[in-house]
Amino acid sequence: MKGNMMDGPKTLFDKIWDSHLVEEKDDGTCILYIDRQIIHEITSAQAFDGLRENNRPVRVQDAHLLVADHNVPTAGRADGIENEESRIQIELLEKNAKEFGLPFIDFLDVRQGIVHVIGPEQGFTQPGLTLVCGDSHTATHGALGSLAFGIGTSEVEHVLATQTLLQKQPKNMRITVNGKLPEGVTAKDMILAIIGKIGTAGGTGCVIEYAGEAIEDLSVEGRMTVCNMTIEAGARAGLVAPDQRVFDYLEGRPMAPKGAAWEQAIEYWKTLKSDDGASYDIEVELNAAEIEPQVSWGTSPEMVAPIGSVVPNPADIEDPAKRETVEGALEYMDLDPGQSLTDIHVDKVFIGSCTNSRIEDLRSAAAIAKGRKVAGSVYAMVVPGSGLIKEQAESEGLDAIFTEAGFDWREPGCSMCLGMNGDMLEPGERSASTSNRNFQGRQGPGGRTHLVSPAMAAAAAVTGHLADVRELAADVAE
Amino acid sequence: MRKFETFSGVAVPMADHNIDTDRIIPARFLKTIKRTGLGVNLFNDVRYNDDGSEREDFILNQSHYRNSEILVAGDNFGCGSSREHAPWAITDFGIRCVISTSFADIFFNNSFKNGLLLIKVTPEQRDALLEDAARGENARIEIDLENQKIVRPDGEEITFDVDPFRKHCLLEGLDDIGITLQSDDRISSFEEKQKQSMPWMQGARV
Numbered sequence: 289m290k291g292n293m294m295d296g297p298k299t300l301f302d303k304i305w306d307s308h309l310v311e312e313k314d315d316g317t318c319i320l321y322i323d324r325q326i327i328h329e330i331t332s333a334q335a336f337d338g339l340r341e342n343n344r345p346v347r348v349q350d351a352h353l354l355v356a357d358h359n360v361p362t363a364g365r366a367d368g369i370e371n372e373e374s375r376i377q378i379e380l381l382e383k384n385a386k387e388f389g390l391p392f393i394d395f396l397d398v399r400q401g402i403v404h405v406i407g408p409e410q411g412f413t414q415p416g417l418t419l420v421c422g423d424s425h426t427a428t429h430g431a432l433g434s435l436a437f438g439i440g441t442s443e444v445e446h447v448l449a450t451q452t453l454l455q456k457q458p459k460n461m462r463i464t465v466n467g468k469l470p471e472g473v474t475a476k477d478m479i480l481a482i483i484g485k486i487g488t489a490g491g492t493g494c495v496i497e498y499a500g501e502a503i504e505d506l507s508v509e510g511r512m513t514v515c516n517m518t519i520e521a522g523a524r525a526g527l528v529a530p531d532q533r534v535f536d537y538l539e540g541r542p543m544a545p546k547g548a549a550w551e552q553a554i555e556y557w558k559t560l561k562s563d564d565g566a567s568y569d570i571e572v573e574l575n576a577a578e579i580e581p582q583v584s585w586g587t588s589p590e591m592v593a594p595i596g597s598v599v600p601n602p603a604d605i606e607d608p609a610k611r612e613t614v615e616g617a618l619e620y621m622d623l624d625p626g627q628s629l630t631d632i633h634v635d636k637v638f639i640g641s642c643t644n645s646r647i648e649d650l651r652s653a654a655a656i657a658k659g660r661k662v663a664g665s666v667y668a669m670v671v672p673g674s675g676l677i678k679e680q681a682e683s684e685g686l687d688a689i690f691t692e693a694g695f696d697w698r699e700p701g702c703s704m705c706l707g708m709n710g711d712m713l714e715p716g717e718r719s720a721s722t723s724n725r726n727f728q729g730r731q732g733p734g735g736r737t738h739l740v741s742p743a744m745a746a747a748a749a750v751t752g753h754l755a756d757v758r759e760l761a762a763d764v765a766e
Numbered sequence: 767m768r769k770f771e772t773f774s775g776v777a778v779p780m781a782d783h784n785i786d787t788d789r790i791i792p793a794r795f796l797k798t799i800k801r802t803g804l805g806v807n808l809f810n811d812v813r814y815n816d817d818g819s820e821r822e823d824f825i826l827n828q829s830h831y832r833n834s835e836i837l838v839a840g841d842n843f844g845c846g847s848s849r850e851h852a853p854w855a856i857t858d859f860g861i862r863c864v865i866s867t868s869f870a871d872i873f874f875n876n877s878f879k880n881g882l883l884l885i886k887v888t889p890e891q892r893d894a895l896l897e898d899a900a901r902g903e904n905a906r907i908e909i910d911l912e913n914q915k916i917v918r919p920d921g922e923e924i925t926f927d928v929d930p931f932r933k934h935c936l937l938e939g940l941d942d943i944g945i946t947l948q949s950d951d952r953i954s955s956f957e958e959k960q961k962q963s964m965p966w967m968q969g970a971r972v
């Protein structure tokens with residue numbers, strides 16, 4: 289039997305895992321109960337086909353929530369969807385929802401948005417439950433203390449049919465961020481710095497629990513940004529112990545428990561933290577005070593550096609394989625070793641994605657955009673994470689700030705995060721983007737992506753190059 | 767799922783580390799609603815020029831690698847998105863086995879569910895296999911899952927570990943859902959228990 293099944297101090301992850309264990313086979317393969325699943329149009333059609341082919345029903349209809357996000361246009365959508373393949377996928381999602389009797393949000397509904405934004409927003413995501421989605425950034429939901437991870441299409445089908453998954457228990461890893469983040473440094477910078485430190489495979493095989501003062505100080509939205517990019521460190525899921533901030537965030541949300549059930553839930557949620565003395569397979573510590581605004585310079589999220597520094601020189605790297613990887617990245621990114629990061633000019637700026645499209649992200653970008661103009665050479669777009677966030681932003685006048693500054697104010701969806709819906713980079717174009725992946729071609733074939741925080745993205749938009757947001761913020765203060 | 771049988775085939779070397787799923791199958795090919803037909807777009811953006819013609823310098827376009835059935839890759843293969851289109855594209859192309867030192871977790875799960883065998887070896891073994899693979903058709907490699915060994919062209923054997931459950935499913939061509947549904951009673955009693963202890967966990971209507 290695995291050590292963590294014995295009585296003794298348990299980690300938060302062990303607690304949630306153990307409370308969802310249906311069966312453990314001799315070789316350690318577990319049947320894990322899955323409470324909830326969010327389903328979008330890109331990774332589900334083949335799963336529903338599988339159910340039909342085998343004549344299998346959906347086991348628990350109310351455990352699922354269907355919404356289209358990856359492929360939806362972010363402008364003029366009331367006129368319908370022009371791209372035929374996209375339209376077929378989105379219509380098929382609705383058809384499948386109806387045929388199998390599953391909860392569904394239409395793409396014209398104000399509640400529509402990116403799966404990882406609307407789960408928490410609707411209160412579908414809650415502490416202590418297991419949640420999956422056919423999308424790797426499902427780790428986002430761990431910010432509310434939910435054990436949440438991305439799965440493939442066969443597994444989507446498996447959950448629909450059995451409400452379980454076959455899994456082996458991942459290892460426990462804890463990343464503690466001590467102290468306080470300096471002014472102008474955000475959750476996005478924190479997670480980029482973490483990935484820069486541990487590498488894109490640093491968390492492989494693990495669930496990462498984030499802890500420490502700097503994590504506790506983050507808003508629930510900020511924690512979502514951190515947990516979101518956990519997958520970029522190779523881990524299965526990210527987790528933060530739920531606290532009063534999470535309870536306050538959830539209270540009154542449409543799908544959150546109500547009345548007596550709420551009281552009962554809170555009582556249980558308060559037990560969801562790692563016991564003193566619980567042990568971790570891997571521990572990493574960072575000092576928040578040392579983190580600066582980050583930008584990625586390469587084609588992997590571990591290729592990041594503080595904005596004040598320069599593009600690294602491959603000649604300084606001893607390991608030949610690593611050197612070659614960096615050389616390849618610089619060639620693709622068309623950057624020179626030693627070049628100042630602030631000298632890098634951008635063509636497009638994208639503020640959006642499940643990493644950074646929530647209201648506080650838009651507020652922090654708007655604070656920089658206010659009273660400024662997008663540089664003449666730059667096209668900049670803001671894509672809120674959901675229709676409700678868009679409404680909220682509009683009620684605060686953020687849309688006006690953005691449009692006056694020359695940003696394009698769009699409708700919610702994944703948009704240029706992955707360039708599937710027509711919002712994309714042209715070959716050779718360079719972006720500052722608040723999304724999570726800077727892989728080759730991620731935002732369009734031949735496109736070059738620099739990952740940054742929302743405030744840094746706004747700074748790049750108004751200056752036309754990667755820029756230190758702290759300098760612009762100081763300007764505003766004056 | 768088709769049963770996984772011992773075979774020997776041409777291996778293609780791709781030594782880059784961190785080959786991600788966006789490289790394996792770019793997002794714009796995820797608009798399909800089928801599992802098949804993605805092989806032509808495998809590694810699309812490094813395999814074709816903008817006008818759709820093949821890039822000569824890309825290895826799968828070289829005549830002796832067109833029928834590769836094995837891929838030997840750099841570290842951390844398959845990182846990135848959860849798209850099952852990645853193993854679908856790989857298997858549709860005709861590759862049945864990928865060998866590396868490490869794989870990203872979701873990609874690992876997805877592959878086995880589609881009959882694609884992933885083998886983890888040491889960096890030294892991988893480097894040796896990369897050299898074999900560089901010899902193209904002159905060096906066929908045998909993959910024997912039953913006995914958990916890779917047979918190099920010179921006859922040398924490399925043994926490997928594989929999860930017994932996944933091995934069983936591959937060899938028998940079994941479908942996970944069918945296996946899990948054998949535990950239906952246990953799932954039901956779990957649900958009963960949870961309904962009592964955590965009633966608020968029950969579904970949420972939109």
Ligand code: SF4
Pocket residue numbers: 357358402403404423425641642643701702705706723724
């Ligand atoms: S915003 Fe990007 S990362 Fe997030 S779910 Fe959509 S495509 Fe995936």
